[in-house]
Amino acid sequence: MTISVLLVDDEELVRTGLSAILGNSPGITVVGEASDGSEVVTKVLELxxxxxxxxxxxxxxxxxxxxxxxMARVPRPPRVLVITTFERDDYVYEALREGASGFLLKRSRPAEIVQAVRTVATGDSVLFPSAIRGLVSGRRRRDAGGGPARVRFTEREAEVLRLMGRGMSNAEIAAELFLGVQTVKTHVSSTLAKLGARDRTQAVVFAYEAGFIELR
Known part of the structure; x- marks a missing residue:
């Protein structure tokens, strides 16, 4: 299956570079570009x-x-991978909370960019636990509404959420807990549903905010 990508960046040089990197990667095609966020919904609905x-x-x-x-206007929206110059960028933190599936630094190597696109396209997330801890650190932890402090998890769901917070994939979690990958997927799905999180990135952010996963 070919992965189709829309590039959104106000710098033409960045869009050109990303287009060259992704366009030369097997199984990935750049279907369009936009220079501002105001164009995103229209472009997504079209492409x-x-x-x-x-x-x-x-x-x-x-x-x-x-x-x-x-996330609000498009049924079954595409996965969003945000890209930034700064690792500890409050804008990144807010984008993750709004439903982005991960982030990349503009200085990332071409292979890392390609792998990140492939990862989010499969429904997984690009998580950098140390960066998320840094983004969450110093903010007020959530104590009301759908955070982990208000959710009743099973023991196994809690274990899975903590391992997600370490950036582990479903396969790695399965190996750690001696479970089948499909069983892990079921626990991940139920955890996301309880949190009202769109994906595992949001779930991990919520968990760090609430102190369910400790900042270290």
Whole structure:
């Protein structure tokens, strides 16, 4: 299956570079580009990409607002991979909370960019636990509404959530807990449903915010 990608960045040079990297990767095709977040919903409805690579800092509509609008207005929205210059960027944190599946630094190596696109396209997330801890650190932890402190998890769901917070894939969690991958997927799905999280990235952010996963 070919993975279709929409590039959203206000810098033409960045879009050109990403297009060259992804366009030369087997099984990936760039179906369109946008220079501002205000164009995202229209482009997505027109082109139906599997993945949107979204700059978080744009002059008119930033990546946070564009991600929020995309999740609210588009049925079965594409996966969003935000891209930024700075690892500890509050914009990244907000984009993850709005439903982005992960983030990349603009200085990432081409192979890392390609792998990240492949990862999110399969329904997984690009998680950097140390970076998420840094983004969450110092913020007020959530004590109301759908956070982990208010959710009743089974013992196994709690274990799976903590391992997700370490950036482990379903296969790695299965090996750690001596479970089948499909069983892990079931626990992940039930955990996301209880949290009201769109994907595992949101679930991990919520878990760190609530102190369910300790900041170290």
């Amino acid at each position: 139906r990409p599997d993945v949107v690579i979204m700059d978080v800092r744009m002059p008119r509509v930033d990546g946070i607002a564009a991600t929020r609008e995309l």
